[in-house]
Amino acid sequence: MGLLDVLFGKKRLPKARLDRLFALSTARITLEAELRLKPAGSAAVIYKPLSTGEFARADDDVRELLHQAAKETGTEVTRRSDSYGFEWVVIEDRDFEDLVTAVHLVSSELQAQGFGEQLLAAAFRFGGGEHPVYLIYGYKRGAFWPFVPTGKEQERDNAEELRLKSELERELPIEEDLSRWFGLFDAPI
């Protein structure tokens, strides 16, 4: 947020940061061995579509590319839109590496088409505890944070999230500003 943005108003959304997404692949061993976070085999990319033909074309390209890649790795890909006007690309694969790669593929392809700014977050689901655990990657922040919904409406287990934060900090880039830890209660994964 520069002075010029304040004076004249922003003309672009903040850029997406993809570089830290792969940290999850390397952190995986620790997640499973020490934190007992077992990948549930599903992840999702959330982005805000633009209501324009240019974007629809780019979106189709990404879809095509993803299906090609999915065929080779046996990944299942579905799409849906939510009530807040966001698009979800839901990716299912037993192999965690393939999952992260597929998420990266969607985001890097959107970025290559010039729509990286539309990316909001990626979510990875884990099991093994009392509640499902989501690791959310915020593209604007270039960092992860844990999200543990308790299943009761808008309730989340903050204690568990903070515990995970202190454990994960050694392995993953974690968002330090807790107020940025938005939840995805309606995640279709």
Place this chain on the structure above:
Amino acid sequence: MRRKAYGRDFGLSWRMVLTTFLLGALYVVFFIVLLQLFNLSLGVVIVVMAGLAFLQYFTSDRIALAASGAKVVEPDQAPELHDMVERLAAMADIPKPRVAVIDTDVPNAFATGRNPKHAVVAVTRGLWQRLEPHEVEGVVAHELAHVQHRDVAIMTIASFFSMVAAMLMRFGLYAGMFSGGNRDNNAAPVWLIMFVVSLLTYVISYVLLMALSRYREYAADRGAALITGAPENLMSALQKIASRMTQIPQRDLREAAGMNAFFIMPTVKELFSTHPPLEKRLERLAAIAREMGRPVA
């Protein structure tokens, strides 16, 4: 591939610069004239006014909330609204502001707070009930753009000298009323000069401030298009709000009049309006919609 920045409007940027420059120049002239007239007391006045402006700046959120009767709501009271604000704020990469609801049927919304960390976004019950979710999204995004552009801070700073002038104008008038006896010098009395200079400063700065406010509305409209990726959301919301505005009873109009500067749509038509006319806003949003997502040539 690099895509165009939306609504790159050199005319708008240029007009904002010009307005800001004119305001600044006007204040400098005002300042110099006053300094020529007084030597000491002006300093005191400025300190007092700075204190007032500071107070206004730091309590802007509470003042606006109290004046509009908005109540801050927690996530469990308005889960959908909270989720919507949270996600749009994340898209704009600003901290999630507090969320408030105003219990009135008039569809409207405003944002306040001196910086993004202390911001509040308030929507009326009517807005939430009468508009479609994607239209509410456009309105909320417009308010978030105000937060992002720090419009409360900008307008407070810009209106500071206008406030000083208004104060001195009154001060000069009182001084003139109560010092009638002294007729020794044949030069124009100081209070009269002060009154005239202050009046001129006030009037001109008022017009300029309103212009600046309108330009910042356009910038916030563009911000909304950016955050939602769909200018048509805000376009249909503005049209709906405008048509509702004319239907509501007069009593509500008067109630809301004092809050005009904060709202997304003014409730009273004025010559020197803080908001641009609907047709022009729609026109510009349509222009943004046309160029959105184009590759840079």
